[in-house]
Amino acid sequence: MGTLSLSDYEDVRIWAPWGHISGRWYGNRTERPILAIHGWLDNLGSFDTLIPLLPDYLGVLCIDLPGHGCSSRLPPGMHYSVADYVLIIARVMKEYKWSKVSLMGHSLGGVLSYIYTALAPHTVDMVIALDIVLPPLESPELLSSWSPFFDKHLVEEERSEQLEMHEPPSYTLAQLRSVLSKGTYESVPPESAHHLLYRSVTKSQLYPDRYYFSKDGRVKYYVIFPMYPQIAAELARRIKRKPYLVIKGSRSFYINSTSEEVISILRSQNPHFEYHEVSGAHHVHLTNPTEVAKHIVRFLRHHRPPPVASWSLAGEEATLSKKERRKAQERFFSWNLKRRSKL
Template sequence: MGTLSLSNFKEVKVPAPWGHISGRWYGNRTERPILAIHGFLDNLGTFDCLIPLLPDYIGVLCIDLPGHGRSSRLPPGMLYAVDVHMLVIPRVMKAYGWSKVSLMGHSLGGMISFLYTALAPHSVDMVISLDIVLPLNRVPKKAVGLVGQRLEKNLVEEDRQEPEPPSYTLSQLTKDVAKGSINSVTPEFAKHLLHRQVLQSQLYPDRFYFSRDERVKYTNIMQFESGLAEEMTKRIRRKPYLIIKGSSSPFVGKHCEKPIQILRQNNPHFEFYEVEGGTHHVHIHAAEECARYIVPFIRHHRPPVLTSGGLDGKEQQLKAEEERGRQERFFQRTKNSKL
């Protein structure tokens, strides 16, 4: 069996009351795909390195969240927030007539996937979470101050009157992406994000500017009190759930220990792996390592539909590959059992 091609996609637009949700549907378009959701300030290009490593029998629909990439901005007066983004999932499901959804999310996309799965577990059949479980816990006083600052800055951006945003050379924007990600996205990989989020300046033709809605920088991230986080995690029950952590990333830390313990309890479909040397964008700079765990997980929980006319040896091959994957996952789960 082959893998997806980064050039085999269909541009899609899902209607929304404020405009549309933009996306690219890679691979198989005859069956329900995996819905892939990017992280904070990113866009669907974040999955460019991972897509060519995934099995080609299943499609992957990567979307730009509102205000990101090529998706429409929210109207003036609206605040970007995690729960607002979460509603994109049922909106996409309704547009395509899905009763179930398979989710893959990085960072903010992983938070959104967790929230939706906890609130609507009956409609989710599997989750792949890349370097995230829950938002980082903050001291209450600091959290309140941060929300206040975001509200004020959101109003400043809303009132800003400019013919177009400040523009820069592509080299400068590449460095800006690296700096903004705290070097989690190195300059060599920045191109995967830039191709969806910059436009050429009309004032200075040799320069470009970020086309995203600058209000997304002040997205309201929900703060989880430990008790609420645990109760929400319990609702996920025995749902197939894969978490991949970058070893040098702080986003899956001590505040996730109890939720991970709950996800692990009595759930033979929960898997957790740590990629050595991985930073927060582990799926970009360590895509092959991530695929080692993601591909067997997909094949196990979203296997190909085999017909009698297409078995000729493939069934045995798939069984052998799944068994090898099962043994490797068992070894890794044993290795990471202390987490």
């Protein structure tokens, strides 16, 4: 077994009533893949550095959420919300006729994975959450910060109407890298910004060597899922015995004291829950993919192992730990005994 190649992919377009959901299906397209969902204001390019480190016996379908990347925008007059984003998971499953889904989400994508898994646990076989557990809990302070969203959303609608007649301000790639990095509080350094820019900018028709942001400005003011401590805890209680991996960036604040109760519930009732911390900021999967991949690969091999027919224990021994080799051998011999008993 090897790893996925960033150049081995199929561009996909999943139908939606307002247009389409854009994505890239990397690697194996004969088996049900992992569905990877990016974070707020990002796009599927945030997985670029992680994809080549994942095992190639499983494919990975990365999608752009509506209004992000190359996916269609919602019609004028509509707004974006977490509740509608959660429904995207179900739309993708319906498109490919999946009865189960394996989820990997960063930030907003991890929030969507958490909510969907809690609401439809029978349809999820595993979750990988990258630097997130749950959305911000409701508080008076948080509500006051959201109140300006209404006016700003209307401003973005006016800008969208103007864009149909005039090209928006454009910038050099160096300027765009700087702007994007600052917008993530340097979680995405300028030298890594190109992984996100290639799906979120359009080349200017007026000025050579200049580009402008093409994502829908309304996504900046989406409606967050109303999350109170009691609701967050109850959602966690619904996720029982579900393989659930959480990887936190050491310098990130997205997993904090408000997540402790949910993590405690997931850990106490779920023998398949894992929590690891890796050096890095919020986009740790993009900037430190090697360390992140170590935990993901081990998790995948345990909970979605390769087909037995493709196993080569001699080749695997170089990469598996002693404990993992023993478990792999036990599964292999168990399968062999069952096969022989049927002969």
